[in-house]
Amino acid sequence: MAARLEPAVVPPKARHVPVAATIAVCAALGGLLSVLEGCHPGNADSEAIRGLVAKEVAAINAKDLPALSEIWSKDKDILLFDVPPPGRFQGWDRIGPLWKGFFDKVSDVHLSVDAVQATSDGTLAFATYDWAMTGRLGSYALDDRGQATAIYRKEGGQWRLVHAHFSPVPPALAGEPARGAASPGATGIGEPSGPAPGRAGNRP
Numbered sequence: 001m002a003a004r005l006e007p008a009v010v011p012p013k014a015r016h017v018p019v020a021a022t023i024a025v026c027a028a029l030g031g032l033l034s035v036l037e038g039c040h041p042g043n044a045d046s047e048a049i050r051g052l053v054a055k056e057v058a059a060i061n062a063k064d065l066p067a068l069s070e071i072w073s074k075d076k077d078i079l080l081f082d083v084p085p086p087g088r089f090q091g092w093d094r095i096g097p098l099w100k101g102f103f104d105k106v107s108d109v110h111l112s113v114d115a116v117q118a119t120s121d122g123t124l125a126f127a128t129y130d131w132a133m134t135g136r137l138g139s140y141a142l143d144d145r146g147q148a149t150a151i152y153r154k155e156g157g158q159w160r161l162v163h164a165h166f167s168p169v170p171p172a173l174a175g176e177p178a179r180g181a182a183s184p185g186a187t188g189i190g191e192p193s194g195p196a197p198g199r200a201g202n203r204p
Contacts, residue, residue, distance in 0.1 A: 045120035048159055049127050049152055053116060056161075060111050063103040069096060073153060073160035081165040106142070109135035113148075123154040131166070145169050 059067035080089040089095050116129040132145040146168035152159045
């Protein structure tokens with residue numbers, strides 16, 4: 001059988017892409033990747049938690065109980081662990097009056113936080129921070145500080161506080177006051193008739 005002659009295939013001439021254009025495209029892609037990273041749900045949720053911390057700060061410094069109520073879940077199992085007895089407050093019907101009693105007695109209250117860390121995973125998130133509180137409770141000058149952990153749960157697409165735990169630092173061990181914005185839920189919401197809430201000497 002005679003050999004079949006195939007026409008020679010000549011590859012198309014390679015196109016020359018200017019270096020400047022290549023750099024521009026790479027820069028654009030890099031910027032897009034940065035934007036996409038910033039849109040990562042985990043980052044957005046962590047920022048939302050930081051926003052709740054700031055919102056709680058503002059509510060406490062303004063002694064605004066309704067604003068504080070909006071941050072907390074209304075689930076009956078929410079918990080606040082604080083220094084004043086009984087130390088464990090479950091449900092907003094216990095947590096709310098505790099804050100109200102404190103707001104009614106305290107004046108010139110100012111809470112601040114430092115070293116805020118926020119982490120989220122799915123429908124749960126938590127924040128940790130150092131806190132400091134100043135103000136007056138009657139004739140007593142408040143000057144307390146410590147650490148806190150707050151746990152949040154996503155309910156109906158919104159983050160809500162479901163657990164807060166505050167630990168005071170004994171005055172002898174306390175360092176410099178926190179440097180950040182005011183603190184969400186800092187210890188000091190305890191017995192209105194007692195001395196400075198959150199002080200180590202006030203432990204039950």
